[in-house]
Amino acid sequence: MSVQGTTAELAERADVTTVNTSVNTAPEPSLVLEGLGKSFGSGPPVLQDVNVSIAQGEFVALLGASGCGKSTLLSIIAGLTPPTEGALEVPADGAAFMFQDASLFPWLSARRNVELALKLRGMGKVERQLAAAELLELVHLGAAGDKRPHELSGGMRQRVALARALAQERSVLLMDEPFAALDAITRDLLHDEVERVWQRTQRTIVFVTHNVREAVRLGQRVLLLSSKPGTVVAEWSVSDELRKDPTQVAELSAEITARLRQEISKHA
Ligand SMILES: Nc1ncnc2c1ncn2[C@@H]1O[C@H](COP(=O)(O)OP(=O)(O)OP(=O)(O)O)[C@@H](O)[C@H]1O
Numbered sequence: 001m002s003v004q005g006t007t008a009e010l011a012e013r014a015d016v017t018t019v020n021t022s023v024n025t026a027p028e029p030s031l032v033l034e035g036l037g038k039s040f041g042s043g044p045p046v047l048q049d050v051n052v053s054i055a056q057g058e059f060v061a062l063l064g065a066s067g068c069g070k071s072t073l074l075s076i077i078a079g080l081t082p083p084t085e086g087a088l089e090v091p092a093d094g095a096a097f098m099f100q101d102a103s104l105f106p107w108l109s110a111r112r113n114v115e116l117a118l119k120l121r122g123m124g125k126v127e128r129q130l131a132a133a134e135l136l137e138l139v140h141l142g143a144a145g146d147k148r149p150h151e152l153s154g155g156m157r158q159r160v161a162l163a164r165a166l167a168q169e170r171s172v173l174l175m176d177e178p179f180a181a182l183d184a185i186t187r188d189l190l191h192d193e194v195e196r197v198w199q200r201t202q203r204t205i206v207f208v209t210h211n212v213r214e215a216v217r218l219g220q221r222v223l224l225l226s227s228k229p230g231t232v233v234a235e236w237s238v239s240d241e242l243r244k245d246p247t248q249v250a251e252l253s254a255e256i257t258a259r260l261r262q263e264i265s266k267h268a
Pocket residue numbers: 040046064065066067068069070071072073210
């Protein structure tokens with residue numbers, strides 16, 4: 001195959017290939033963690049020998065007991081915490097982060113919270129007003145843009161936080177127990193939202209949760225981290241068909257819960 005074009009054109013084409021994966025080619029890995037380890041000070045390792053490869057556009061759910069190192073792992077991927085061992089590859093545009101607590105600016109409306117993320121990207125005023133409106137529509141908050149965080153429900157605040165994370169336009173989205181504080185029904189609605197947003201935006205998502213059913217409902221792959229040290233001890237592939245069938249979701253959740261209990265009992 002002959003390839004022609006200026007260096008800039010070729011670089012642009014190369015970029016496009018890494019972002020859009022076609023049906024015939026295996027998806028490019030988006031995140032690669034190799035022999036990753038982390039210790040704080042002279043303490044025992046929190047994470048050890050974590051080896052994970054995540055494809056562009058893949059949705060991975062990360063499960064593990066409290067304190068096993070899930071947030072530390074996300075923080076390393078986000079570039080906020082340096083690993084003490086191993087290597088990682090992340091896309092050049094880095095990762096956006098969404099936390100359990102929406103951490104919105106309380107004095108700014110939903111729209112302004114989203115616009116701020118766009119402003120930080122250097123987007124001009126008119127353009128960011130349009131983009132913020134689109135993002136709020138995407139998370140079904142088109143009518144609530146003028147409300148401030150205290151006027152929104154917990155679920156709505158998390159939707160604004162999702163819109164704000166998407167505003168950063170990073171190819172990887174890290175979500176750290178984003179729905180842990182929500183009631184079960186709101187959580188189910190947000191699962192549908194996240195799935196729709198993921199399909200629409202083709203982000204690579206790493207979603208941390210304590211909730212096994214949530215992991216199976218959302219993840220194409222579920223990874224289980226052990227504790228002390230945290231390393232990937234089991235993984236399950238979840239087909240699109242299984243994720244949509246509540247009976248199969250319940251069966252697989254029971255299997256994963258049993259495995260998670262085993263891990264937790266090692267340290268009980
Ligand atoms: N900055 C830090 N300094 C020292 N120890 C830390 C630091 N951050 C995390 N740790 C320790 O690392 C371990 C893993 O913490 P981490 O927050 O990653 O766990 P987690 O799996 O996210 O837990 P949870 O499910 O409760 O959120 C804990 O023992 C914690 O005390």
